[in-house]
Amino acid sequence: VQLRRISLGRWSAAVALALTTRLPAAQQASIELTDHALAGELNRLAEVYEGLVSASVTRVNTTEPDVHSEAVVLSTGAFVVTFWKAQPEAEPELFNVTHWDGKVLRSTHGPPRYVEGEPAAGFSDPPGPVHHWDAPWPMLHEWCLALANDPEALGFHGGSRLRVESESLGVALTFGPQDECLEVDVVRDGVRTRMTFSDFVAVGRWKAPREQERAFYTRGSGSGEARVDQWSLVEVRFNDEDANGALVWDPDDLGVYRYSPSTRNVYSSDGTVLYNEEEWARRVLGGTKVAGVVRRLLVPGLVILAVASGALAYWRLRR
Amino acid sequence: MPCRAVVSAGARIVMAIVLLASVALKVSHPHPTPVGGRVGIGAFEDLLIAHEVVPQGLVAPSARLVLVVELALALWLMSHWRARSASLTALALMVVFSAYAVAVHARGGDARCGCFGDLSAADLRLHLAQNLGLGMLCWVGSRRTRVSSARDVTTTDTREPPLI
Numbered sequence: 001v002q003l004r005r006i007s008l009g010r011w012s013a014a015v016a017l018a019l020t021t022r023l024p025a026a027q028q029a030s031i032e033l034t035d036h037a038l039a040g041e042l043n044r045l046a047e048v049y050e051g052l053v054s055a056s057v058t059r060v061n062t063t064e065p066d067v068h069s070e071a072v073v074l075s076t077g078a079f080v081v082t083f084w085k086a087q088p089e090a091e092p093e094l095f096n097v098t099h100w101d102g103k104v105l106r107s108t109h110g111p112p113r114y115v116e117g118e119p120a121a122g123f124s125d126p127p128g129p130v131h132h133w134d135a136p137w138p139m140l141h142e143w144c145l146a147l148a149n150d151p152e153a154l155g156f157h158g159g160s161r162l163r164v165e166s167e168s169l170g171v172a173l174t175f176g177p178q179d180e181c182l183e184v185d186v187v188r189d190g191v192r193t194r195m196t197f198s199d200f201v202a203v204g205r206w207k208a209p210r211e212q213e214r215a216f217y218t219r220g221s222g223s224g225e226a227r228v229d230q231w232s233l234v235e236v237r238f239n240d241e242d243a244n245g246a247l248v249w250d251p252d253d254l255g256v257y258r259y260s261p262s263t264r265n266v267y268s269s270d271g272t273v274l275y276n277e278e279e280w281a282r283r284v285l286g287g288t289k290v291a292g293v294v295r296r297l298l299v300p301g302l303v304i305l306a307v308a309s310g311a312l313a314y315w316r317l318r319r
Numbered sequence: 320m321p322c323r324a325v326v327s328a329g330a331r332i333v334m335a336i337v338l339l340a341s342v343a344l345k346v347s348h349p350h351p352t353p354v355g356g357r358v359g360i361g362a363f364e365d366l367l368i369a370h371e372v373v374p375q376g377l378v379a380p381s382a383r384l385v386l387v388v389e390l391a392l393a394l395w396l397m398s399h400w401r402a403r404s405a406s407l408t409a410l411a412l413m414v415v416f417s418a419y420a421v422a423v424h425a426r427g428g429d430a431r432c433g434c435f436g437d438l439s440a441a442d443l444r445l446h447l448a449q450n451l452g453l454g455m456l457c458w459v460g461s462r463r464t465r466v467s468s469a470r471d472v473t474t475t476d477t478r479e480p481p482l483i
Contacts, residue, residue, distance in 0.1 A: 291348065298340065305335075312398065313325075316399050
């Protein structure tokens with residue numbers, strides 16, 4: 001297989017080389033798709049994954065069996081990741097939260113490290129801000145569309161697998177015969193992350209894996225040196241009501257609360273209902289309406305009172 | 320009309336305007352507070368709860384008392400009746416507010432008292448400078464304006480001329 005139009009401007013030669021040399025043997029013998037056929041496949045896959053906007057994953061590290069993790073990832077770029085040891089009830093060892101509303105990035109990596117403000121340039125560029133190494137599925141729709149519109153994207157078909165890669169986007173995806181996502185290869189900020197998924201089960205109309213292998217390659221070491229960890233995915237939920245609508249950020253607690261779009265309840269991760277967003281909005285909007293009227297009348301009202309008081313003072317002084 | 324009396328009356332009017340604005344801004348607080356999620360006077364109560372200076376049971380009455388006192392004082396200042404007493408009362412109120420801001424700052428490091436709703440200053444020095452300015456305004460408003468002397472002059476001037 002030969003890559004067309006490789007430019008080495010963005011990523012190092014080692015990373016670009018790694019994208020090709022680590023193709024599985026079955027794919028080495030695969031057929032390169034024409035641009036038209038590739039665009040058709042990618043648009044079809046984008047339709048398959050359209051509507052998958054959140055994923056909640058509970059998993060255990062099989063290389064370190066006492067390390068558990070729960071991740072909630074949204075396609076908006078918000079995510080919350082909690083790690084704990086041995087028991088889910090134990091205190092989280094690392095609490096990693098990022099909330100991205102398209103303008104402001106708020107992130108904490110194990111309190112009290114906290115960041116708030118506009119992110120660095122290119123933060124939202126593909127492959128995007130999603131915490132994809134924990135749960136890449138909410139990004140698949142967007143990635144497929146981006147790859148379909150990328151003239152530098154390459155596609156290979158073989159062994160009932162489809163592999164699509166783009167050096168400029170920094171994304172390579174591999175899909176199985178049932179459109180399940182077998183592998184995600186993402187390059188960002190000089191780090192390449194490859195996630196390989198296996199042992200699939202149906203979750204709604206999508207396929208969720210039960211095993212995950214994750215390898216990190218730092219820039220320049222893409223030829224094979226990697227930090228690899230393996231996870232057994234205990235539970236994967238797509239578009240879980242718990243995380244479907246949004247994650248509500250609380251800047252005071254530096255935490256993310258869950259939001260149920262059906263009940264409009266906002267509740268903490270332990271299930272305690274904190275408040276009902278609809279009631280809260282009604283109260284706020286009602287209060288805001290009154291506040292708006294008062295504030296509109298404030299300046300003219302004060303001017304009238306000041307003039308009246310001035311006239312009274314004048315009258316008293318002249319009397 | 321003596322210039323001093325005009326300046327004094329003007330200071331009282333400005334002080335009254337500030338107090339009325341304070342009342343209006345408190346009752347029209349547009350943003351829900353992070354603690355209680357309330358707006359309007361509820362936001363002011365939430366702030367008082369967060370300060371933990373006033374006992375929990377007295378927060379709501381205290382918030383309303385502050386509003387009533389500010390409103391009554393503003394009307395008193397605007398009436399120019401017993402002007403000196405009104406101005407000195409306003410000065411005393413500024414001292415009380417400043418002491419409260421210092422107490423809140425000592426507890427939590429934030430001097431935001433909610434006096435001007437969402438426009439309240441969070442920095443203690445700015446807060447105290449603002450209160451000092453208002454206190455000076457009260458002092459100017461409390462200066463004797465010789466209204467009685469002016470009245471005497473007016474009475475003399477309006478006397479009918481003696482018949483020739």
